[in-house]
Amino acid sequence: xxxxxxxxxxxxxxxxxxxxxxxxxxxxxxxxxxxxxxxxxxxxxxxxxxxxxxxxxxxxxxxxxxxxxxxxxxxxxxxxxxxxxxxxxxxxxxxx
Amino acid sequence: xxxxxxxxxxxxxxxxxxxxxxxxxxxxxxxxxxxxxxxxxxxxxxxxxxxxxxxxxxxxxxxxxxxxxxxxxxxxxxxxxxxxxxxxxxxxxxxxxxxxxxxxxxxxxxxxxxxxx
Numbered sequence: 001x002x003x004x005x006x007x008x009x010x011x012x013x014x015x016x017x018x019x020x021x022x023x024x025x026x027x028x029x030x031x032x033x034x035x036x037x038x039x040x041x042x043x044x045x046x047x048x049x050x051x052x053x054x055x056x057x058x059x060x061x062x063x064x065x066x067x068x069x070x071x072x073x074x075x076x077x078x079x080x081x082x083x084x085x086x087x088x089x090x091x092x093x094x095x096x
Numbered sequence: 097x098x099x100x101x102x103x104x105x106x107x108x109x110x111x112x113x114x115x116x117x118x119x120x121x122x123x124x125x126x127x128x129x130x131x132x133x134x135x136x137x138x139x140x141x142x143x144x145x146x147x148x149x150x151x152x153x154x155x156x157x158x159x160x161x162x163x164x165x166x167x168x169x170x171x172x173x174x175x176x177x178x179x180x181x182x183x184x185x186x187x188x189x190x191x192x193x194x195x196x197x198x199x200x201x202x203x204x205x206x207x208x209x210x211x212x213x
Contacts, residue, residue: 002102002105002106003105005105005109006105006106006108006109009109009112009113010109010112013112013113013115013116016116016119016120017116017119020119020120020123023123023126023127024123024126026127027126027127027135033132033189033192033194034192035132035136035185035186035188035189035192035194036132036135038185038188039126039132039135039136039139039185040126042139042181042182042185043122043123043126043139043143046139046143046144046147046178047119047123047143049147049170049174050115050119050146050147050150053147053150053151053153053154053167053170054112054150056154056157056158056163057108057112057150057153057154057157060157062158062162062163062164062166063163065154065158065163065166065167065170066163066166068151068170069166069169069170069173072170072173072174072177073173075181076177076178076180076181079181079184079185080180080181080184082185083181083184083185083187083188084184084188086188086192087187087188087191087192
């Protein structure tokens, strides 16, 4: 009984978070400035981390927890890279 | 033992529901707020909190060893990286000239005028 209810809640959460990713895509497409799009992509990355974690809960496999951490690392690196590119016009800046 | 399993399932269910609520709040803020900085305020805090709550649900599900420990590492990693990324986007937006709302100023400008006056 409780297990069935938990499986149903996790399935509903997966559907909800996938829909939230689509809604963030609206801001990525229609965002007036470049930082708007970066913020939308960052939110999509965080939502995908939550999706990987929910999938780990659904299938009861610990492997997908590692997948979500790798996704977090990739999202952070892409955010920092785009922020530096927007600011300085180059990613690897040479000083001096 | 059956009761313990039921308590664990109910805890996982509650944490997933709370996390989904915070993720929804963050996305509504991203869609509805008027400015880049306000949207960043809406996305960085509630979205991080929602994802961290779902990570806590994973810790409850998988126990204190193996994948549960990895979930705790993920919580620490998210709390370290998401504010750093939001700060860098905010600085990039201010340097590319995205205007502020109303009487809002960048903090360094205000401290500079205070030192001069």
